[in-house]
Amino acid sequence: MIYHYPTQKLNVGHAPDAHEIALTLAYISDIDIILIQEPYTFKDLSRQITKKHLSYECFSPTDSWAISGRPRVLTYVRKKKGIRTFQLRPFTTDTKEASDLLFLQIFSSTGKSALIVNIYNTPAGSIRAGEAAKALTTLPEAYLPQATILAGNLNLLHNRWQLSLYCSPTPFGLVLISDIDCPTHERGNVLDLSFASSPLALAGAKASIASHLDATSDHQPLITTVLWDQRYKETAQKLRFNTLDHTSFLSLLASNLAGTESSAATEEDLDAFAEKLTSAIQGAYRGSAKRTMTQGIG
Template sequence: MQHNGVYARTGPQSAHRSKPPPLCNILNDPELDRTSRPPHHCPRRPNPSHSPTTNLITASSTSCHLRPHTSTMPQTTQPYKTHTPRCQKPFPVYRQTHRAQKNNESPTPPTSQVLCGERETPLQVPPSYSHPNNLGDTSNTANTSPPTSLRILQWNILGASARRSLLEEVAHKDNIDIFLLQETLLSKHRPLHMRGFTPFLLPYVRGGCAILVRKHIPAAAISPLPDCSEAEIQGVDLTLAQGHLKIYNVYRSPTADLRLGELLSLSDTEEVFVGGDFNAHHFCLNSQSPTNPTGRHLATVLEETPTITLLNDVDSPTHLQGGRLDLSLVSSTLARHSTWEIHPTLTSDHHAILCTIPIAPLPRPPAPPPRWNTKRADWGLFTNTLDDLINSDPSQDLEEHAAQIISAFQAAAGTIYRANPTPEALRYLQSVIQHSIAEKNSIKEQKWLEWCQSLGAHSNLGSIWKKLKAVSSPPSARPPTHPNPRKEAENLAESFARRTSPTQLPNDIRRRQEELHQHRAEMIHISQNTPAESDRPFTTHELAQAKKSSTDTAPGLDGITYSMLSHAGPVAEKAFLDLLNHSWTLGRLPLQWKQL
């Protein structure tokens, strides 16, 4: 029976089992009342009387009742569902407490007895768990919304090069922060590059793995990695707003051995997320295939490690043939608000999985300044709008004065046609790029065929070897100019300093310098206190001469271009001139003008 992510066997299938499986202690709910079980229902045999949307069983202190789970994913032969973590030790209590608070009820105290199959096995269920480096502790925020989350997509992609454009589209549409990819089939000579992501690649051995992290999230490869026997594993350490999170990507081929004890035990001291294709079969995972050694090992390790939580909804297969091969595990302190769901569109022979972890990443860098199509601008309207927006009473503070002028220019720039790409223009650009790439490849192929045809039976043997060497061997690297250039530069600077030192001058020259030192100091003091002809305010004529008539270049953060300054009206010119003289009088520039 399925009970809030908890599975217990009933009927004839459980009678022959003398000993419950290890994972059953994790998957069974402590509040399950066996007398309320529907007859002849087993997780491996779906009840045909249930609706296709899959009924979930919600527990109370004395009985169980069914409630429909509405799926937000498109209905297929196996319905997609959004899932919250269900098979973990601490979380039967967490889920019940959260449900009672939502219904304004008092939560039922946790019990120490957990049902397992047809037997009652004593098992202490801790009501909470405090991590030594707790990033996800939300014990004091039960009535508040979850924090900003990290979105992780894991997928056995079965060839990453052919699906790169699909990954880029999903990253933009679903706001993915991290990709965990298995069976990438990439070698070290064929890296995977995606715009806006930092790649961490594990070359192809049995399948190959890749982790792609948003560039604004600081990430570093983990070395050394925990021992997982023959499975492929890679990891990255993320620096987030509230601390660190270790991400591990695992791929086990069907014939490889897998050991997870060292990897999952890392959750005792740090926050971790582990995802990948484990190829594990166990009946508590609703696997259609017989239990294999990896499934038994996984069940044992999960029972022995209370600090790690399996996020999977075992009712949702991750393989097209119905297997639950792709698993997602996270530290128990982060599992409370974590979600797990099958992606509605990404499919190879595996379904992609989308996990949301309640950790706030670092904020993204600010968007680039807007670009304006000045060739299609209505400059008359811009000039009139700018003159109306100029404040006739400027601030005495230089920073506020500059901010007033900049905001007026930016507001008036709204009358200029902004070069925002429309979806149609973006699709047209993509088609042009694809056509250009196809033409480039066609030219390369034609040149290659011409080069091959130039080699024949009558070709010079020396020229043949020369061409083959040029094709097969990469160009040799140039030797460095000096074996230690930094040290050589320091030696050169020290030698120059010694030769140009005043101690190298003759004695009469040094005496004359000492005599003139006092006179020079007096002249410098007089020149500093005497107003120069240039210490006067700028004039309108000087401003007109300083204006550039050249084409626009890349603007600064304020987005003001040469064209905007040159088309400013008389009111805006006077205001801008007052700002320049204000800055000249104070002897410093506004801070906005120093930012790049």
Template sequence: MVATSPQAGYEAEEEPEHPRPGSPRKRRIDNKKPLRIFQANVGKIPPAHDCALALADSERYDIVLLQEPWTAHTDTRSLTKTHPAYDTFTPVETWDGNDTRPRVMTYVRRDPRLLADQIRPFQTRDILWLTINGMTIVNFYRQNDESDALNILIRWPVPERCLIAGDFNARHHTWQTGQATNRGQEIADWASENDLDLLNTPDIPTNPHGNTIDLAFTNMPLAEAAVEDHLATSSDHFTLSLTLPDAGLAPMQPGRVRVTTDDELKRFAEIVELGAAGLPTADSTPSELDELASALVNLLTSAAKAAGRPTRKGARTAPWWTEECAGAAASFRAIRRLYPLGFNQDVQIAKRDFHRVTRRAKRLYWRNLIDSFTDSSAVFKAVRWLKSPGPFQPPPLQVGDVVYETQLDKANALRRATLERRTADDDIENPWIPVCFPRSIPFPLEISLDEAQ
């Protein structure tokens, strides 16, 4: 396991040892908890990017904000690092070089109580906006010699319940003693005008050069930020740990029901058989057919819930992240504590060893997986060719001149575009008129149980 320090303020309030399941007090506890955010610049280093995601998962962070993520591309694909415990959001879906690749990447834990929607008030590869449970989380990166990202951020109207965090590459006396450089005064003025509080502790550096350039601003009360040494990713930036207290969680949505075992199928069939007698009889009117269809759906749904079991999808860890990787990461952090600036030879050797161990672990994992294939079905299951949603979460959807950002709005837009293209005026006037077919289609009147399943 990764050697980490406990997070102060993350433990829940003292409650009865065994709260009564389903009690209002229990529900109130479950629906309020701190939202924990991991922020780091990983410097386009593959092992540092992998390490950031593995550490964030091991420490149960809800959101990961990375700047300068590792990316690559082929003729047909745009590549970056992903993690099975997190959904990946990117400001651009495709890229073909350094001039078009995303310079920020946001990861949101796969938790049904975290509802994330991506918004794009501006087209840019340096800023990524997400709305999560009524909060706006902004991931920001600004390169030293560029001004476009900061110009966009200053023009953007800051909403309520907002957090902006990332690599600002600027200096101002409010976060680092000395003269303002790289438009630091503009950033300070922008924060003041928008009633944004700086979460950084002044003069606590966020890189080995002693500069405080990774910043976090928010207009939410009681938010906190701390530079966490035990979350070092091996890049040349330190990691910020952000906490937003009392973040409201979305209510748990009912999941799918699984009916697969012989006993479950038998029970399902018995319930359907008993309920079939109560189905309404239908003639030929649309209202009667609708009533029959609704009753049939309700019967099948209730039977599945009674006979089956809910599916439980838990977030998984990265399968290649081994004890050896965790040990190498812990060794690197232990040596880095002795030399905080990170320029000592021992630190560089430990960093190189950690990168080597990480690359070897990933290579060995994939080699063993490939060697374990015994037939085509094993290969098919491993690569999941039939179910390839892509590495990124869907961006805002544009239909005509309208842009839809939330999941519900996008679903309704797709429904209207695909299912409501026809109206009742397009129906056949009398669908019961006999039709003479030139030939018949052979079709068995009986269906086996295997076919029905």
């Protein structure tokens, strides 16, 4: 069966709660790849502590945060889905500029591959403003393979995706696949974008706002689907409540059930409520089993 590998991107604004909620909702929604911009990081960068989830492997753009500074992007890949990964580092390792871009080559169980680029492009008036976008234009054309997805918080105002604006042409050599003129920030601008290489765009790659994955950030989450390869089925696991961190479990369960109506007037309503309740319990369990979701990368 051909499957659209779901990839989510979201700027969580360094907020620990938003970061944790984003990971939990992605897990419940069966998201395979998560691109986080402005992630939460513990103030002591030498310890390299951020939010983690037991079902995902976390990738950092640099090896030493103490040298490069706080990472502005993190990428998570779901485990036990037959996805192999290889991180690429086209720029000098552990420089401050390198913390804004993360290149991850992913391989399916059948050998097909795609390059996933996670970007945070600093806005005007900030440190390293526009440097991440500029760095992309310096890459040799051959570096971006036929199968490429680039997504993130680009902080670029352009009339190509925001029709009310007029700016000079963008230098990106990829195809815009996110919705045009749909604000992704609470103040109204289109700041979060997703691009694809032409073959993937022609094959139906598409990105859109996913309000059901809202993690209380001031940015809207985007979800990208790509007609890519066959899905690898995850092995079902039994719930073992003796492995739970109970405080974390109850906190996540309360978050997952927020806004869920408990009344059921019809049999269909009851079935829908039971499904939501089951998903909420499973998500809270996965997020709290064995240890809390907050831990060091190393």
